[in-house]
Amino acid sequence: xxxxxxxxxxxxxxxxxxxxxxxxxxxxxxxxxxxxxxxxxxxxxxxxxxxxxxxxxxxxxxxxxxxxxxxxxxxxxxxxxxxxxxxxxxxxxxxxxxxxxxxxxxxxxxxxxxxxxxxxxxxxxxxxxxxxxxxxxxxxxxxxxxxxxxxxxxxxxxxxxxxxxxxxxxxxxxxxxxxxxxxxxxxxxxxxxxxxxxxxxxxxxxxxxxxxxxxxxxxxxxxxxxxxxxxxxxxx
Numbered sequence: 741x742x743x744x745x746x747x748x749x750x751x752x753x754x755x756x757x758x759x760x761x762x763x764x765x766x767x768x769x770x771x772x773x774x775x776x777x778x779x780x781x782x783x784x785x786x787x788x789x790x791x792x793x794x795x796x797x798x799x800x801x802x803x804x805x806x807x808x809x810x811x812x813x814x815x816x817x818x819x820x821x822x823x824x825x826x827x828x829x830x831x832x833x834x835x836x837x838x839x840x841x842x843x844x845x846x847x848x849x850x851x852x853x854x855x856x857x858x859x860x861x862x863x864x865x866x867x868x869x870x871x872x873x874x875x876x877x878x879x880x881x882x883x884x885x886x887x888x889x890x891x892x893x894x895x896x897x898x899x900x901x902x903x904x905x906x907x908x909x910x911x912x913x914x915x916x917x918x919x920x921x922x923x924x925x926x927x928x929x930x931x932x933x934x935x936x937x938x939x940x941x942x943x944x945x946x947x948x949x950x951x952x953x954x955x956x957x958x959x960x961x962x963x964x965x966x967x968x969x970x971x972x973x974x975x976x
Contacts, residue, residue, distance in 0.1 A: 772851050773827035780808070782818055795835045795961035796820040825851055836931050836963060839865060840955045860919075861939040863952050867963045868925070868932040872908060875925060875932055883912055890914070902926075902950075905958050915942055922949040930962040 782790040782798040790798040801809045801817035809817045823835040827847055832839040841847065845856045845863075852865045868875055883896045893915040900909050909926035920942035924935040935956075937949035 772849055773825050773832065773847065776826060776828045779824065779826070791823070791961075792820050794820075795823055795959075797823055836867065836929060836959055836961050837865070837933070838957045838959070840957075842951055842955050859939065859948070860941070861937070861945075861948060863935060863937045863949070865952075865956070866934050866936075868934050869964050870932060872925075872927050872932050876908075876910065879910070879912060879923075879925070886914065902953055905956075906953065911946075913946065920945045922946055924949070924953065928958045929960050931964070 779797065780800045780802060782800060784790055792798060797820065798818050799821055801819050803809055811817055826833040830841050832841065832847065839854075841854060842856075844858055845854050847854055850864075853862070854865075855862050880896070883894060886894050887896075895911075895913045897911040898909075900906075900911060902909055905928055906924075907927040909924060912923045912925075914921050919938060919940040922937040922939075922945055924933075924937075926933055935949070935952060937945065937952060939945040939948065
């Protein structure tokens with residue numbers, strides 16, 4: 741076996757074994773998210789949070805006692821702050837997306853990572869600082885080399901229809917003795933999203949992973965304008 745193939749298999753082992761082992765301890769959520777009541781944010785007439793063009797929260801300025809500050813006209817002063825991930829009433833909200841946590845699932849002490857302990861399943865939702873084309877190419881090459889070694893234990897699908905919010909979606913699966921990993925990647929508002937789902941039971945994993953996508957909705961803010969600098973500019 742060539743050194744290149746060995747390296748590919750080692751990478752596959754690290755990636756998918758991390759998914760199965762959860763890559764860390766199962767600890768209580770400790771400050772990863774805030775609740776809505778903890779943020780003194782400004783809302784519009786519909787009760788929605790007001791964001792500026794860059795996706796920052798508009799909040800009321802307060803004094804040292806936590807009281808709202810008014811200006812000479814008697815109006816409340818406001819200021820912008822970076823968007824903080826929020827978890828409230830079973831819904832996680834970040835700058836670019838919202839995730840309604842499905843029944844049986846819970847958040848962890850790592851942002852974007854959720855677990856279903858009873859079903860022995862785990863999912864990680866992340867935004868990748870790469871272009872779609874580059875990420876597609878590297879993963880497709882990875883799949884093709886892995887396919888030569890493990891055959892039907894890995895699959896690649898592009899003919900998927902999850903609606904217009906999941907542009908250019910691909911699904912990459914790989915089985916090991918420990919279970920199965922199901923990875924999706926797609927575009928929304930110029931963001932490149934990755935959803936990595938893992939389970940011990942391979943028989944329902946694909947269907948169960950689809951419920952994760954169905955629980956996601958999106959907001960029109962872009963995390964990256966290129967692959968080297970982070971931005972929160974509203975997507976056009």
